[in-house]
Amino acid sequence: MFFLFGLTTREQLRFTRSASCRYCGQFAPQQVVQRKTKLSVFFVPLLTLKRTRLQVCTNCGGTSRISGSEEHALAR
Numbered sequence: 001m002f003f004l005f006g007l008t009t010r011e012q013l014r015f016t017r018s019a020s021c022r023y024c025g026q027f028a029p030q031q032v033v034q035r036k037t038k039l040s041v042f043f044v045p046l047l048t049l050k051r052t053r054l055q056v057c058t059n060c061g062g063t064s065r066i067s068g069s070e071e072h073a074l075a076r
């Protein structure tokens with residue numbers, strides 16, 4: 001029997017909001033990105049193994065991991 005396993009990581013832009021950056025301190029558009037790592041069998045994604053939310057500053061490129069409640073606070 002032969003199985004082909006793999007991991008696939010995809011990023012999806014959720015939304016963009018203007019907020020102050022924690023790195024450069026500028027009031028600049030902040031992108032909220034969701035990154036998912038999926039287990040795939042024969043190139044078909046089956047299970048989501050890891051899900052992280054990132055806040056990316058469009059001014060300086062500073063990236064930080066945020067929680068779900070921080071994402072909801074930014075979405076308002």
Ligand SMILES: [Zn+2]
Nearest residue numbers: 021024057060
């Ligand atoms: Zn910044």
